[in-house]
Amino acid sequence: MAVLVLDRHKNPLMPCSEKRARKLLERGRARIHRLMPFSIRLVDRTVNESMLQPVKIKLDPGSKTTGIAVVRHSETMDDATGEIHVTVHVLNLFELHHRGQQISESLTARRQMRRRRRGNLRYRKPRFLNCGNKGKGWLAPSLQHRVDTTGAWVHRLQRLAPVTGIAQELVRFDLQQMENPEISGVEYQQGTLAGYETREYLLNKWNRECAYCGTRNVPLQIEHITPKAKGGSPRISNLTLACRSCNQQKGAQEINVFLAKDPQRLARIQAQAKRPLKDAAAVNTTRWVLFNTLKITGLPVTTGSGGLTKFNRTRLDIPKTHALDAACVGDMDEIRDWNKPTLAIKATGRGSYQRTRLNAYGFPRGYLTRQKRIKGFQTGDRVKAEVTQGKKIGSYLGRVAVRASGSFNLQTAQGVIRGMGYRYCKVIQRADGYGYSQPLNPKEAELRSARYPSPA
Template sequence: MAVLVLDKRKRPLMPCSEKRARLLLERGRARVHCMVPFTIRLVDRRIEDSVLQPLRVKIDPGSQTTGIALVRDQDDVDVDTGEVKKVAHVVLLAELKHRGQTIRDALTQRRAFRRRRRSSNLCYRAPRFDNRVRKAGWLPPSLQHRVDTIMAWVNRLRRWVPVTAINQELVRFDTQALQNPEIGGVEYQQGTLAGYEVREYLLEKWGRKCAYCDAKDVPLEIDHILPRSRGGSDRVSNLVIACHDCNRAKGNMPVERFLAKQPERIRKILAQAKAPLRDAAAVNSTRWALFNALKATGLPVESGTGGRTKFNRTRLNIPKGHALDAACVGNVDDVQEWQKPVLCIKATGRGSYQRTRLDRFGFPRSYLTRNKSAFGFQTGDSVKAVVPSGKRTGRYRGRVAIRASGSFNIQTPQGVVQGIHYRFCSLIQRADGYGYSWAR
């Protein structure tokens, strides 16, 4: 793991190794600035006395999870051919899990409560329609949340490391080019990336499993619902993903004949084939808003497609993953040092303005405390608890949920531990609206 480094005035320096950071802390030359991601601040170094190298933030936006990779650019010369290759050395890998669906569900519930109170002739305000003006480029809160959280972490990384450029996967699935291959010219569809856009779209749409037998973790092939020999086309609405055995058994039969004994599966396949990919629609709705927000940072922003990302990952034999996909975004010839733990960042929010608990009809049933902190702790803080004796004896580390009584709950990777007294808890990091964990 790379440790992020700041100078004595909290300006970003080049990251260092764990061993060097440990030595700096032991010798009193550095202080801990942030626990996650681990960042130290030097007490005897200024940015004017340091040498900086180009660092790039690469982003792979997703509907539910966004991959983020911090890489160091380097140009290597091939000894045999003399060509200059762009090599990306991975410094940090992270996966940001959005809470857009949670926001959508909360707004839907609130809308239903308000509608019910109005329809029951209860004491509640009338609906307002004439005083709501949406500015240009407005996005629903669940989609705007994706843009805001990604930008929040880009700005954090800019405060912690000397970022010089940004890469974004701007177009994950070019749906217009999929429906009409001639829209971007023949070379666009028949170049080196031929087939990658269509295949990746179908893999996402059909859940990376066979549409006929639900087989997973097997080689999957593209199959036509209505065979081309019977007049079928190459449109994505006529394509499915199938395993080799099912594809061979189906042959040139229509799907209605091949699955004659499974009418329910036939209806499901035909309906899903015509339906657009919901995640792709969410990504396409926010891609330009995110791109414009990144350009507003003043840094050079490069864009790429999902097909090129998969082409790079397949060519370099890198496993599938959101963070690793981010490292492969854009024009890159080689990716090194990618076997690193991944920082999993989960957007949890910063609490609620709501002061009451509601029943199923939307009416208050209990009141919440007005104080969001108790005994120096706040819900969402990262704490370490050492219980010396009793029923909860042990060491626990995770996010805390406070109570006014002083009996806290701690969310650990193994589950929730209830009834931990606040005297056994020590603060690691204040709540910032995110939960952290590590994965490989």
């Protein structure tokens, strides 16, 4: 991955390679500014003494995971045709994992416990003056969280890289167009991107597997539940995915005839066909709110469709990941340096206002400490532990969970180490509400396992 670089006044400069960053640190020309994402600060240079190139942040918003790519664009003109050739150079790849589902489940549990306490156990006269006006544009907390965390990371990357523009995939499963394919012109239906939106929607809705046999990792074909020969329409509610074998076996049969011997699968397919894609609804709800949030940054924001993203990825033979989908957003002719490790960023929150645990009936059981910081440490801090005695002798690196007793838990790449004394720990990065992990190649994994052994 490219190393993010700041000047002596913390202004962003062009990212550099890991090799160059290592030399700058060894020669004393730079200091480590941040570990995740790794960035350094030069001590002998300012932004006025450096040349900057156009850097863009590309986003692939998702319901559970948002792909982020920091790229550099270069344009060349073909002398023969006069056309502009756009090349995208990938600098960094990130995958931001949201906790919207966790927020929704927590609010649901709190609401149910509150209703039980007030309704079944403690009578309270009904009142309706405490229902605030949500106002126009209000989003559920689980949806607003997706917008806020994505916007926060865009602002953070702005401070670490000389960003000149933002490209967002305007994720949109156009359900109206899918339900009625004749609603738009022939140019879209028969153009280069014809069928990409519908296929991508079906792949997500049917979990990328054959609806009839459950086979995965095989080419899937779009199949009409009610055959066209029997009057079946091309609406999205009448489409599913099938492998070639099942599609040929079904042919023009009715689905209740084809699955007469498997009534459970028949009922599941019929129910799933009528059920809209939940993630699509969440993304459709937040896409314009995120777009307006990005415009507040003052940078030019461009958009591209999901169909165009998949077309670019397929045409350039790029594997499907959230981060690489982000790199493929918008118009491009070529993409380079895409085979990089991806930094996984998981939203963990900054703690809780809750001062007690609840039992099954919603009543307090035990009380939590009112101090967030214990012995100078806070849950979520990245620490390095050098244990010199006892059963856990060794060097460890990970995320700490504090206790009032000073005996902490340390989450490392190899597992959880319980009962780590605070005296052995040293903070290397303060908690910022996110957890970080990065897949390692075999050589890096071997070196890290040798330096940071697994717990005994």
